[in-house]
Amino acid sequence: MARISLTPRRSLLFRAVEWYCKRTYGKVLDPARALAHNPRVLWTDLRFELSVAKWKELDPGLKALAVMASAASIGCSWCMDFGHWESQGRGMDVRKLRDVPMWRDSDVYTPLERDVMEYAEAMTANPPEVGDEPAARLLTALGEAAFVELTAMVAVENLRSRMNAALGLTSQGFKDHCDIPARPGTAAG
Template sequence: MARISLDPPRTLLTRLTSWYSKRAYGKVIDPLLALAHNRRVLMTDSRFEMSLARWNRLEPGLKNLAELASAAAIGCSWCMDFGYWASRRHGTPHEKLQDVPRWRESDVYTPLERDVMEYAEAMTATPPTVDDELADRLRGRLGEAAFVELTAMVAVENFRSRINAALGLSSQGFKDTCDVPVRPAG
């Protein structure tokens, strides 16, 4: 249950961001409603998220897995739900997304994907537990620009997940809209 009202004051900004959210995601997302209680926080977060959407040095599938590994480590059910939906829109296979919380035991990931998720978890730990060997391996395979983007995206997901978890935001049913069962032929 949310620890803040998801019925913020109806201002022009709230109406505009709600309209955009419905258009982009099919519904008004709860983090937007929570942040709308503070106009400056909402504006800053919105500008920041629009800027993040233009980052393009890291392959989207790796970015998605890093974000989900961080959200899973923090325990943000809202972020896992929305992240699953966003990742499916980028074409990440269901099997990879479903296994994120138990990636170490799964055989669906490449060695690079495993390193990315290990890095996300190590960055998310308090204090961070990133070691030089893992960082060197990732920097060598991704290149410096993508490695910096990976690092920044994990930090951003920590920010998102910690806010959402602390505010008590939970799943909004995004994942449920992703995997439509295939109908048998005939």
């Protein structure tokens, strides 16, 4: 259950966000509802996300796997739910989306995809545990511009997932269920 009300004051900004979300996603996104309690935070987040959406150096499939590996590491079921729905809508292999939380045990990923998810998890660890070898492999495979974008995307997803998890936002039903393995003493998303 969310730790903050998901019924903010219906400011002009929030009404515009509601309209956009319903038109684009079919429903208002819970993170937008939560952030709308502070219009400056919502406005800043919107501008930031619109800018991030323009980054195009990294392959979209690799970007999606990096984002979802970070979200799974943090335990953000909202991000896993939305990421699965969004990536499936873009034609990504459903098996790859389904297996993200257990990617090490799955045979559906290429060596490059495995390196991307390893890097995303290493960056997401607290403190980060990025090793020189995986970073060098990615830099060689992707080039500098895409490597920087990958690094930035993982950092962006850490912001999203940590904020959503802290606010208590959970799966919003974009996908039929969220594949986040339960941690000892917690329930799965």
